[in-house]
Amino acid sequence: MSIIIGTHPNNLATWILSHVDALQEPLRRTARDVQFVRYDDGRRTTGLLVDGVIDVGATGSTPPIVAQSRELDVVYLAASEPHPDPGGIVVPADSPIRTLADLRGRSIAFTVGSWQTHALAVAVDRAGLAWDDVTIVDIAATAQGEDFLAAGTDSWLVVDPAYSGLRRLAEVRVVAPTQDLVQNRSVFFGRGSWVREHPAEARAFVAAVAATEEWAAAHLDEVAALLSRSSRGGTPETWRTALATRHWGVHAVDGRFLAEQQFAADLFHRFGVIPKAITVEAAAR
Structure with missing residues (x-):
């Protein structure tokens, strides 16, 4: 056995x-x-x-x-x-992205194929967008805050500890907290x-x-x-x-x-x- x-x-x-x-x-x-x-x-x-x-x-x-x-x-x-991990869909503090609908035509970095794909699907559906309305950039499952920042995207789907690391590097704002998107x-x-x-x-x-x-x-x-x-x-x-x-x-x-x-x-x-x-x-x- x-x-x-x-x-x-x-x-x-x-x-x-x-x-x-x-x-x-x-x-x-x-x-x-x-x-x-x-x-x-x-x-x-x-x-x-x-x-x-x-x-x-x-x-x-x-x-x-x-x-x-x-x-x-x-x-x-x-x-x-x-x-309900700290983080979620996060943008730079001065970003024009204020709502999920504002993701149209924008890019987002996350670990594609992880639970974060589920979170983005909920966000896209809730905003009335098509999947292709958002440009997806894959990032490693072990990405740190600096890796998200280096991705050069308009937004990130990120939770701790990478979220706290990102906050130490840049002023950011949460558009949709994790718990608002998925369990x-x-x-x-x-x-x-x-x-x-x-x-x-x-x-x-x-x-x-x-x-x-x-x-x-x-x-x-x-x-x-x-x-x-x-x-x-x-x-x-x-x-x-x-x-x-x-x-x-x-x-x-x-x-x-x-x-x-x-x-x-x-x-x-x-x-x-x-x-x-x-x-x-x-x-x-």
Whole structure:
């Protein structure tokens, strides 16, 4: 019995779990061989799953939707509480962009294929724009504040710690806060064939990330120090501030979460982000 977990620093639960041995002990009672595959870019998760490199992983809302649209066999396991991370759609303080509709004909930098694609889709839809009305510039998942500034775009979709880094370099203004656009949940999912063959290990994984989030909520200083040493950068102080307002917790897939994912999937299909319409619920069983 074994489990191979994909982990990257944009997903805090799996990242913390991979670095704190004591949190792994309950999981090892079910899956005696627990391994972690570490990488920096969460967008690699679905590829690693379908290639059999990892059994389970976690990302934001977008990757499992894209995977399902490509007929890849992934199964939802759990979701986190919403994460209203500091930041959102951000512009220079003197920018003429005041509303989401003002993004027409403008450029925006973000990590394409991450949860930020979902956030932009909501913004574009809400403003009554077409997807092509906004010029998208891809930026690395580990981009720092200076990388966003160097992108030379009219706006950025950025959250802490990069958002705090950007604020130290330039005067900026938030047009749409993160929580006004998306719930920004962590999504835990696995390779379908593995989940069906290893239900006990899949349940143990969900229990482990839930316990990790509970532990993290009570150990913010330790978590902040750990994350400051990751490829996401940031200082312990910046991380501590962001973590203090984080909504911790992992729960089973429910109707509300599936409705959020379906809404995103429908937007993606309408905007041509995914090749076909999907029924999200089909990946939850």
